[in-house]
Amino acid sequence: MAIIKQTFTIVDYIVFSLTVLASVAIGIYFAFTGRKKNTTLNYFHGDRKLKYGPVALSLVVTFQSSIMLLGFPAEVYLFGYMICLFNIGQCAAIFLATKIIVPLMYPLKITSVYHYLQLRYGNNSVRILSVTIGIISQSIYMGIVLLGPAIALQSVTEIPIWTSILCIALAAIIYTSIGGILAVIWTDVLQCFIIIIGILSTLIKGTIDTGGVSVVFQENIKTGRLDMLNFSPNPTIRHTFWTVLIGSFIGSFSLTLSQSTIQRFNSTPTIGDAKKVLFIAGPVFIVMQTLSMSVGLVCFAYYTVNACDPISSGRIRNPNQIVPYMIAEIFRNYPGLSGLFISALFSASLSTLSSILAGLSAVTVEDFIRPHFTLSDSFLTVIAKVTVVVYGGVGIAVAFIISQLEGSLTQILFSVMGAATGPLVGIFFLSMFFRRATDKGAIIGGITGIVFTFWICIGSTVSRDIPRPRPLQLPPILHAQSSIQQ
Template structure:
């Protein structure tokens, strides 16, 4: 898999015009077709975080996360009627160029770029680190080696081949992702005695929950929370550079529309497989009567999936390596897409005015240098953050959502209200960031922890079985780890359900799923009010062109402003 990815990068580095122009390097000459762009967009945002985190989510909290399928479908449909007609006709390279055009402000563009960089680096760090943390104790792959292999290979082929190599390696890696996921699902289902038995066992263990319709925002996952809260999160991803760069690399708007529609099908299949894998984990550990987390064989619930893979695929030597390739593929796709997007942001949003008169070859070389820089930075950040603990899906949602919420708010403010100006955008964004990060940090420090489902049985667990299982992975069973296992297995098994404290409503108890929406609403409300006040004191008010508004807003404000005599320029 690694060799294949590197070969694709080398091919696009030396094929055709050798990525000599910036547009060819960053946008593939705007000639990409539906299938590769769709698979690339999928691989970019469905990283190792979801491969490891979604089954763990089901095992720990139940199947309410399945409504993420609905959230993603709604986000894609919304993108067709908003993102596509707003961004694509502008023929820009960086998504933040829209902010500069709409608000007539380089400051807003820079703020948007900085927030995008923070969000992307946070996402890449978790995507690069989470599989390394999971594979070290379960498959014997040292953490530093995982980070360097994925980070190094991804940086090299992205630097050499540009967006074309990123997109086509994403296609190649998507094949590995689905191959590994389906292999584990099929073999594991056979081991537990079939789909029916798997379903009955998971249901009796309390993992199948689909009817939580509580309107209390403090409930971790509800139908409304996952559907609408996650919809805002996924919708915000369509305003990131990684997403926009793929959309702008296509031939026409029809291709983009097909990309969004096909992505719904692809994501539905993918999440269905991962949710079923979570049920499979439950059934397997209950049938074998050995929950590795409760028994102490693993120390982090993010290690459940790799541990299970080694168990169920051990019948054929080397087959578990397919799933390791799957995890590495998912990390590679996220890393390569992220560093390519960050390089585009840096060149277009920060230094374009300084190199505008330079030859195309020089501009392309500078862009490649930034790709390499961000790749090395991601490797360093992942290693620094190696003490990461907790559900990776939730951590990613909070870390990325706290930034992407206010950033989405700036875009929606400008695309919805012609009255919005750069003052409102900056003030609203600042307030949105304070609200988002304040709620996220406060929830982490002072919020009630969510109740987890009871752990599985440990009746048939024994240190001898685990030692025999990992005979070929000697690095896993270090003396220190074996000592901790012996201490743990001597202790009686207990359920790890925290007792929630009864107390008055607190914003810190609100589910993490609503955090991006809080950022969006606070940014837009404060931004609009500030803009209205600022317009009263501005002698040269910004004339908003219709092409910078959503299509449905153009029609609304055209009618409204014609009757009120406001100054809106319609092209």
């Protein structure tokens, strides 16, 4: 197996470094300007005076991560474009959220989404169960988010995975802990534009080098990658119309009920602004996600035309490296552009990671500390900052564990996160839509759901009797050497 040697130039390193330093600088700025407002209201909500535009863009990049920029294109490269049907379920989930979630949650003015469950049932039992599930699932998600850009950077440089994981985590921990939600949101705005530029530059240059849009479509049609009409009810098939549609709806609805989402639209001045956040964030997110999935089509067409599949030839170890590997090839004569794409990857991960850290910090203070201890608001703010550091360490540990697993980031995300977030969404559904639901019913249903879903998740991983999905036809291999200079 050939090892991919360093392809970064000094310009690439400069572009990449400036992106990380800009994010940290924003955190330091808001830590300095907000030093006289050392309150939890300011730290968690920006005094509830945030504009809906920046909040919406922040929410867009919070939903995104290295999963979108690496996992989705790799999934399309191997299994086809049917995953794009995710957008239908997401549209339905976002529409439902503007009609139900915002009118329900905004008037409560809650910091933690799990506080709603205490108000609903009059006790802490369901709240504690749900917040425990939420913390565990978000900790796992942090690990996945940290791993993605580390894999990508290793594919174009000699930087080991552990170094990248620590770099991303430390940057997010620094600006989130000292700057609070304001630092998170304005850093997200910067990172949103970097991600857009990264995706568009990859699509445009990759399409040009392949031979044009028509060639991209022709090569993908030949292998069935654009076949999106598989209505099979068989749940063991990797992607069908039903599994993608239903799974995307539940997964997207869980995003609208996530701590990061509730915390953001509850930071706006009015309920109208809160609805505008979702009305803007939803379409922008779907467009960016569709473009990112389309990168997978371009990757396949590019390597088909060049008859040089890097997976089959062993030039990359992991399918999640397929996009950065192509980036290194198509931009090898354009110093700085490879660094720009890696910067987009790091930006996507930084934004998601910082949002998760801010949410976990708020949950810890509001659900575990404030209800049980009489502490000053300024001291609670200090605790919130410390918990950001603690959860950052947890995310690093989880990332190192997940780095030992095989499979695409998308596969790991859907299997593990689905097992945790599915029962959690079920608890909220039961609580919101059924008046006669009791706390005992919610607890029993939640625990049963977790046991059942994790049984399926673990069983599907270790069982040898379950058929494994086979990729679609991959590009041929005619070249012994990659066009990257070895």
